[in-house]
Amino acid sequence: MTTRTLITGAAGLIGSHLCDRLVADGHDVTALDNFFTGSEKNIAHLLGNKRFRMVHHDVSLPLEIDRVDEIYNLACPASPGHYQRDPVQTVKSNVMGAVNMLDLARRMNATILQASTSEVYGDPTVHPQAESYCGNVNPIGPRACYDEGKRCAETLFFDYHRRYGTHIKVPRIFNTYGPRMSLNDGRVVSNFIVQALKDDDITIYGNGGQTRAFCYVDDLIDAFVLLMKTPADVTGPVNIGNPDEVSVKTLAECIVRMTGSRSRLVYTGLPADDPMQRCPDVSFARNIIGWVPKVSLEDGLARTIEHFRKTLSVRLSPIVEQPSVARMRAGSHATLRVCN
Numbered sequence: 001m002t003t004r005t006l007i008t009g010a011a012g013l014i015g016s017h018l019c020d021r022l023v024a025d026g027h028d029v030t031a032l033d034n035f036f037t038g039s040e041k042n043i044a045h046l047l048g049n050k051r052f053r054m055v056h057h058d059v060s061l062p063l064e065i066d067r068v069d070e071i072y073n074l075a076c077p078a079s080p081g082h083y084q085r086d087p088v089q090t091v092k093s094n095v096m097g098a099v100n101m102l103d104l105a106r107r108m109n110a111t112i113l114q115a116s117t118s119e120v121y122g123d124p125t126v127h128p129q130a131e132s133y134c135g136n137v138n139p140i141g142p143r144a145c146y147d148e149g150k151r152c153a154e155t156l157f158f159d160y161h162r163r164y165g166t167h168i169k170v171p172r173i174f175n176t177y178g179p180r181m182s183l184n185d186g187r188v189v190s191n192f193i194v195q196a197l198k199d200d201d202i203t204i205y206g207n208g209g210q211t212r213a214f215c216y217v218d219d220l221i222d223a224f225v226l227l228m229k230t231p232a233d234v235t236g237p238v239n240i241g242n243p244d245e246v247s248v249k250t251l252a253e254c255i256v257r258m259t260g261s262r263s264r265l266v267y268t269g270l271p272a273d274d275p276m277q278r279c280p281d282v283s284f285a286r287n288i289i290g291w292v293p294k295v296s297l298e299d300g301l302a303r304t305i306e307h308f309r310k311t312l313s314v315r316l317s318p319i320v321e322q323p324s325v326a327r328m329r330a331g332s333h334a335t336l337r338v339c340n
């Protein structure tokens with residue numbers, strides 16, 4: 001029987017690539033988004049597909065749906081600039097979104113995957129970070145709406161699992177990037193590429209010595225699909241990321257070189273609570289799902305640079321809205337009961 005799959009946050013970076021993968025794998029996909037950061041453009045190419053439907057909905061509100069076998073709960077802005085833009089809504093998306101989607105999973109006896117994050121480790125004092133590390137999070141800082149929201153969502157997932165036997169999968173995602181990031185996303189990879197392609201100054205926050213480990217989106221999607229297929233007793237949390245750690249300054253230099261840019265590196269203030277080092281220990285993922293990332297930083301950046309080159313050149317041409325997108329806009333609702 002065809003697997004009916006709900007993806008929340010489906011119009012964002014990760015969600016839209018997951019939609020492509022699961023539709024190609026033969027799932028019936030219901031894609032849900034409130035378009036806070038996601039874009040209709042990211043899923044417009046799927047709208048004519050009979051295996052795909054789009055629902056305009058906010059996960060902080062309850063959702064009724066007739067049947068669902070698998071839920072991927074991704075709805076939440078991921079870029080610090082965007083999640084701090086409306087911090088109360090960020091907490092609601094994480095906490096009320098988790099309750100609503102877990103209730104749905106429980107009613108439907110569905111398996112639910114939560115897009116958790118390396119931010120649960122905060123500014124880590126243990127390096128690299130393994131799943132056993134409980135983290136170092138400032139609960140009242142500007143990043144807390146996201147970090148604590150995601151931590152509380154994990155708590156809810158494990159309580160539903162223990163209390164009600166809900167089937168859960170909890171990947172902790174480390175910095176993931178790729179095509180379909182928006183020009184104004186604000187995360188480091190997209191900012192640096194867009195600045196480099198425009199020969200603008202590259203804005204390094206702090207001295208650029210802070211580190212991250214960047215995972216290409218296709219690798220992450222492979223891990224999601226493998227994790228969803230694991231037996232019920234495999235819950236995670238499990239780190240998913242590329243352990244190739246680089247400093248922010250090295251990333252900037254790499255992008256300037258790859259784009260042939262004339263941009264200069266400029267240094268500005270480091271945001272509050274910005275983690276100084278981050279790198280996943282992925283041995284657990286290797287053991288339980290046999291997953292290791294395949295795409296090198298250089299290859300992933302090349303594909304992402306290509307995406308932004310195209311986006312920037314299209315922006316110079318007049319914008320023509322695709323008819324499918326216009327139809328979807330006309331048919332969108334604040335809340336919706338989905339019947340198949």
Ligand code: NAD
Nearest residue numbers: 009011012013014034035036037038058059075076175176
């Ligand atoms: P994104 O901002 O590109 O996508 C998030 C999507 O969720 C957007 O389409 C947005 O419109 C939607 N959304 C936000 N709030 C919503 C709500 N209340 N109801 C419905 N839709 C809502 O981000 P992404 O990089 O694709 O991240 C997807 C998920 O993965 C997020 O939960 C994020 O926290 C998690 N994650 C991502 C990374 C990363 O580096 N990309 C790292 C750790 C965790």
Ligand code: UDP
Nearest residue numbers: 080186187188189191203204205210248274
């Ligand atoms: N950063 C930067 N310049 C930018 C955007 C981000 O130097 O234009 C830094 C940011 O301070 C952080 C790192 O790059 O140290 C990664 O930031 P991002 O927002 O991509 O993700 P985070 O891991 O902080 O959530």
